[in-house]
Amino acid sequence: MASVKCILVTGGAGYIGSHTVIELLDAGYDVVVLDNLVNASMESIKRVEDISGKKIQTYNVDLLDAKALEDVFNKHKFDGVIHFAGLKAVGESCELPLLYYKTNVGGTMNLLEIMEKKNVKNVVFSSSATVYGTPSYLPLDEKHPVGGCTNPYGKTKYFIEEILRDVCKANKEWNVVLLRYFNPVGSHISGKIGEDPQGLPNNLMPFVAQVAVGKRKELKVFGSDYDTPDGTGVRDYIHVVDLAKGHVASLKKIEEKCGCKTYNLGTGRGCSVLDMVKAFETASGKKIPYSLEPRRAGDVASCYGSTDLAEKELGWKAQKDLNTMCTDLWRWQSSNPNGYRV
Amino acid sequence: MASVKCILVTGGAGYIGSHTVIELLDAGYDVVVLDNLVNASMESIKRVEDISGKKIQTYNVDLLDAKALEDVFNKHKFDGVIHFAGLKAVGESCELPLLYYKTNVGGTMNLLEIMEKKNVKNVVFSSSATVYGTPSYLPLDEKHPVGGCTNPYGKTKYFIEEILRDVCKANKEWNVVLLRYFNPVGSHISGKIGEDPQGLPNNLMPFVAQVAVGKRKELKVFGSDYDTPDGTGVRDYIHVVDLAKGHVASLKKIEEKCGCKTYNLGTGRGCSVLDMVKAFETASGKKIPYSLEPRRAGDVASCYGSTDLAEKELGWKAQKDLNTMCTDLWRWQSSNPNGYRV
Numbered sequence A, B: 001m002a003s004v005k006c007i008l009v010t011g012g013a014g015y016i017g018s019h020t021v022i023e024l025l026d027a028g029y030d031v032v033v034l035d036n037l038v039n040a041s042m043e044s045i046k047r048v049e050d051i052s053g054k055k056i057q058t059y060n061v062d063l064l065d066a067k068a069l070e071d072v073f074n075k076h077k078f079d080g081v082i083h084f085a086g087l088k089a090v091g092e093s094c095e096l097p098l099l100y101y102k103t104n105v106g107g108t109m110n111l112l113e114i115m116e117k118k119n120v121k122n123v124v125f126s127s128s129a130t131v132y133g134t135p136s137y138l139p140l141d142e143k144h145p146v147g148g149c150t151n152p153y154g155k156t157k158y159f160i161e162e163i164l165r166d167v168c169k170a171n172k173e174w175n176v177v178l179l180r181y182f183n184p185v186g187s188h189i190s191g192k193i194g195e196d197p198q199g200l201p202n203n204l205m206p207f208v209a210q211v212a213v214g215k216r217k218e219l220k221v222f223g224s225d226y227d228t229p230d231g232t233g234v235r236d237y238i239h240v241v242d243l244a245k246g247h248v249a250s251l252k253k254i255e256e257k258c259g260c261k262t263y264n265l266g267t268g269r270g271c272s273v274l275d276m277v278k279a280f281e282t283a284s285g286k287k288i289p290y291s292l293e294p295r296r297a298g299d300v301a302s303c304y305g306s307t308d309l310a311e312k313e314l315g316w317k318a319q320k321d322l323n324t325m326c327t328d329l330w331r332w333q334s335s336n337p338n339g340y341r342v
Helices: A015-026 A042-052 A066-075 A090-095 A097-117 A152-170 A204-212 A240-255 A273-284 A308-314 A322-335 B015-026 B042-052 B066-075 B090-095 B097-117 B152-170 B204-212 B240-255 B273-284 B308-314 B322-335
Strands: A006-010 A030-035 A057-060 A080-083 A122-128 A175-181 A183-185 A219-222 A237-239 A260-265 A290-293 B006-010 B030-035 B057-060 B080-083 B122-128 B175-181 B183-185 B219-222 B237-239 B260-265 B290-293
Touching: A006 A015, A015 A030, A015 A042, A015 A080, A015 A240, A030 A066, A042 A057, A066 A097, A080 A097, A080 A240, A090 A097, A090 A152, A090 B152, A097 A122, A097 A152, A097 B097, A097 B152, A122 A152, A122 A240, A152 A175, A152 A260, A152 B090, A152 B097, A152 B152, A175 A240, A183 A240, A183 A322, A204 A219, A204 A273, A204 A322, A219 A273, A237 A240, A237 A322, A240 A260, A240 A308, A260 A308, A273 A322, B006 B015, B015 B030, B015 B042, B015 B080, B015 B240, B030 B066, B042 B057, B066 B097, B080 B097, B080 B240, B090 B097, B090 B152, B097 B122, B097 B152, B122 B152, B122 B240, B152 B175, B152 B260, B175 B240, B183 B240, B204 B219, B204 B273, B204 B322, B219 B273, B237 B240, B237 B322, B240 B260, B240 B308, B260 B308, B273 B322
Parallel strands: A006 A030, A006 A080, A030 A057, A080 A122, A122 A175, A175 A260, A183 A237, A219 A290, B006 B030, B006 B080, B030 B057, B080 B122, B122 B175, B175 B260, B183 B237, B219 B290
Antiparallel strands: none
């Protein structure tokens, strides 16, 4: 492969997907988006077009529809795929495990099958630090044992990683980068695209932003007696634009015919819930009322990752600080209090 | 559920499947067989009909064909499913991982989805001791860590176990028995049905039997310097009819609404390769020439399981000894030198 040119982005209308499409366009790639719009809206694509000044060919296709997926591959000659598409709510995955396995693992298998058939053997996969389960040590590096997570969402990520590793072992023509995300937050600097959770947000920062904008009364902080500096849970928050740039760096790695590689995408720094609340209050000028609640089952005290390997092998490092994450998030939330819905 | 009556057996034309169908019919169950006949033949079903004196409704259906599968569920009211269908060659799974994940995991997801839809929530799953990976202690009991196996075949078994455990956690109406098989050998006493590998046998005893019948020149014994009594690998061989009876016992357990249970099905005794060769020579009166070869990558020295839990909770225990295993295998092989092929 001389150079990766046209990239299929599955789940490209979603939060991380839409930010990545912008970075890909900026870096000179052609982009085709495939999204079933179950958890995303065409409005995000329109705004990406607005930001980038480019039209984006978008297919409303579900990965489980093998026929429609093949049609997309028949219409384009892809050089690689960035695979975001999947369900992502931990709690829902415990209630509807079959839906999660079918959608995430089944959808990925369909995708890989058609990629194999069409000789498109370069893929960047949207994995998660959740594959590490409860950390045995911190910071988490890529050699930390995986597979110990207890919810179906996390297991789908782990299963897909294993499938991709085996595909690479079986056929040296495949190049795969598994990206283990820590906690993406923030928005594009334009404030035009951002995270748009449906219903109650599953993650901290969208919840905080909805409190700031008056959609939620107060934040519930789950656990204030952890063994952390202020007792609240510590996580590795990363600006979504930094994360998106990590995908572009991964495509460059794939152009070197890298085989199967795995990288953490985080900042390497842990922040507590209260650190984040304070930073958001400063950025937004809004007071965030919160209550301290008991710990939530399945949560760990601290989770943050080493990003040395990504820096060394991808030449990538997160650049944006906490204040930027919060300022950008607030710009998105305050100008789009109802997300993409009018 | 007052009593389990009509059982769907996926992969019912295969080696363990066909033996289990006989035991189910003997125990008074109605049986419907579903098999894609990729690795099995209708001849085995004809012979099961011959042995049992009963007609068996059989569908040539692939689990990946969701529509055809649903048609089968529309034609019958199943009380439970015994799920054998799947690919099973370790070496092939390393070469064709996607095929294995799609067939085994994808097929099972289709099956579970239609079961959920049709309110058939009782299933016995054909797992394997391979989910234990390299033993940390012996005998392997059901509390031994799982997930450490390195080939895609074994991982499909592990993934399916995890999916079934999560399905049971999410919905208490499901009853699942995960059966971890050790090494099934032997045949029905009639000699009419048995293991019929296509091409080079993957397992020891079919190979030995083919040497005895003159189809192969000599047996290659992989590894003679293991830390075992005679230096060759030690496994837990179980008569396939004992194994089949374990499935009937599992259905009884399911009738108690057991939730998710896991049982080893083995004998609890380890036998070396040379023990097996000697036993087969005695049973068949044939000399088995063999050569000692280097160890094969991925093989462990010893693997045998504790069967205490199955005995306690299922009231099941393997009854047939090594001589019976070999005698029955030889009856099958000598009267069917080419298996089911004429």
